[in-house]
Amino acid sequence: MLDFAKFTKYSRPGPRYTSYPTALEFSTDFAYDTYLEKLKGQDKKRPLSLYFHLPFCRNACYFCGCNVVFTSKEDKKIRYIDYLKREMDILSQHLDTSREVIQLHFGGGTPTFFSAEQLDEIITAIKSHFPNFAADAEVSCEIDPRHIDEAQMKVMSEAGFNRVSFGIQDFNEKVQVAVHRVQPYDITKNAMDLARKYNMVSVNVDLIYGLPHQTLETFMETLKLAVTLNPDRFAVFNYAHVPWLKKTMRKIDETTLPQPDEKLSIMQQTIDFMENNGYRMIGMDHFAKPEDELFKAIEKGELHRNFQGYTTKGGADLVGVGLTSIGEGVDYYAQNFKDMPSYEAAIDAGRLPFERGVTHSADDLIRQHVIMELMSNFKLDINRFETKFGVKFDEYFADALDELQPMVHEELLEIAPEKIECSPTGTLLIRNIAMAFDAYMKKHAGNKKTFSKTV
Template sequence: MIDFEAFVKYSKPGPRYTSYPTALEFSDDFNYDEYIKRLKNGDPKKPLSLYFHLPFCRSACYFCGCNVIYTSKSDKMDRYLDYVERELELMSGILDNSRPVTQMHFGGGTPTFYSAEQLDRLITSIKKHFKNFTNDAEISCEIDPRFLNEEQLDVLVSHGFNRVSFGVQDFDEKVQKEIHRIQPFDMTKNAVDMARAKGIISVNTDLIYGLPFQSLESFKKTLELGVAINPDRFAVFNYAHVPWIKKSMRKFDESTLPNPKVKLEILKYTMEFLTSNGYKMIGMDHYAKPGDELFKALENGTLHRNFQGYTTKGGADLIGIGLTSIGEGEDYYAQNFKDMEGFEKAIDAGKLPNFKGILLNDEDRLRKAVIMDLMANFALDIKKIEAKFGINFFTHFKDSLEELKELSEFVNITDEKISVNETGTLLIRNIAMCFDEYMVKFKGVKNSFSKTV
């Protein structure tokens, strides 16, 4: 039995580790020429993962931490596609675009806020420049059920999209009203049914716990309705309350947010409920049916974590296209401009719209490997890390292991392996933070990251 009251002491600001180092370490010290050099000199045999950011939404969902632009004007969205097409043209003149593409993802914003014609235009342009999609490529799109029709799905399926992720967050009417996202259960179920009927082979459902007016009892009902839709995967995220970054979050009365004890109860119940309904926990936040690729990747050690969460396509170079998109290579992260003016000016000048990033040194790459393995597998093969990086793990990470002692009841450490127990998975961000050498400068800083619990 977990003592949730005692557990609350572990609630502190911490990264979600979609990258290491985190985006807070990105700067313009990573200059344009460095980025271009790495794109040009990429391994021709190494596959590519393409991410496209489509930032437009009709209106604000108050919980959202994404980089979005609110509009109802189609011409504004067409203008954005003009610039994305020009960015693709520039990218294909620098990068070896004959490299195999094993993954492509549309995120946002609301990708399905675009019409079927606009989506077809974008995908046709992508395939003009990147023609070598592998037969088993994972091609996915985030979908808001409030903006979805058969014509859009026909376009996606005709272009090889095989996975979709439906944003739900919560089915409770009071919660939906407070977060400014009214989305009845029937609307979501109809959208999922339509996607399956059109031939989409994998459906993911996104839920969020920690939202205003949520309780354990209310979230139990959301989980029951979620399972009734029968998705192949669930992503159940801890709400990141960062009102100092996202103004829309200031609309919430913070006294209505569930406290850390309640959030932990919700998380534990979610793990137990989904497990009892045929899903397996995959890393932090994710659950999949045993036949799903994510679960198979976890079993064979090929599960990978990046800015889109968990993926089966590890070992690919991530190329970010569009406003605020982030790319990832062996030794760098690169981010595009976050503001439309900077984005357009760069492309008008004939340059990729990259404005910051980070070069990873040897220590960064070592710690990235450790942290990402822990986040993906709740375990670390010490001997594998020692062999790959030529270190003595216990000597090199003496300070980290000392810090980890505070969490010793949640981990088991042998000469060969670090294993996180079931209770410890609730604190995987805290455990990973012990190996993050950048965290020291955030100690005592209130407005840095969202709370881990």
């Protein structure tokens, strides 16, 4: 087994790179009128990807880094649905909503905290505003197995949902109690059975390593149980402990968190376990069966990474709807208000609830390509890069290549004239490798309260 202790020196704050530039660069300097111009100026031949944020949860899971509103009140959900409809009305004034939709994703919060009838109302409103869904559209929903019933799954299936993602995190009861999410195996198994009954073609499960009281041994037991559910994909995330951003994380006893060398060992053993059980690694944190469509995308160089994770649906403009949702165009990111009063006030005034964003410079687009290729495929085709951007890679990124030399010597990656490629161990440190190409990292280097640690 590798000596992971020597790699703990790489444990430092760093982005997960669901975007580049990251959300730290989003600013109100990106004005509302500029955003409207971006929407109106989009290429109408490009398809749309839709993200709807359904933010409500009944209780807090202490590990959660999502933007969540805790409530048990039915009227809040009813009110939110009304505002979603009104936001789509306004959006229709600035965006050609007749464009083909190739992706729809419900995130949260807990989307299935909404009843079957409420989900049906939301879906009906979406399809009335965006009527042109592709026959092979990827339509997905994040689901808490503790909050799903047959009526909800039936509504989603009949509406064309074909993918679901179940949050598990860990099956160990001591860990579950520590993170305030008690979820016995049987509850998750029942949710999986419902997904199969209603013909979800792809079922993902989320696990998290780095949680309180986890050890290599206990996490291997969780993996063994999770594999018995026979999901199509796994997402195995490194817990992002950011208590300065998320107050609920302050309830976690930091002395019970596993150390970086233990976390690296957990991830390496997870990779080995997955491969021995018929799954292969895709990008950072993700695994899938070899027949999964993601592998075809990798072979064609068409695997993409966005705010929803890894997808085959590239070349689309992402439109974010709802509280705190993020949209993405060819050269910008745009985010809605994070607090409900501001979100509602904007819509009441007949405006989109846009708060901030960022426009990409030419340098941003070059670095975005490199970082997203590495995050998706653990390698970069330098010849293809140079053809696409018309710059000499080794000259443009001379400083990054120098910074990566220690990792080359430690055999974490190979740098050749035609490619950069991570070793199997290097994939565990892919965030660190990508950071060498991030022009904004020096600005944040002195501030430890920016990102979660990479290890």
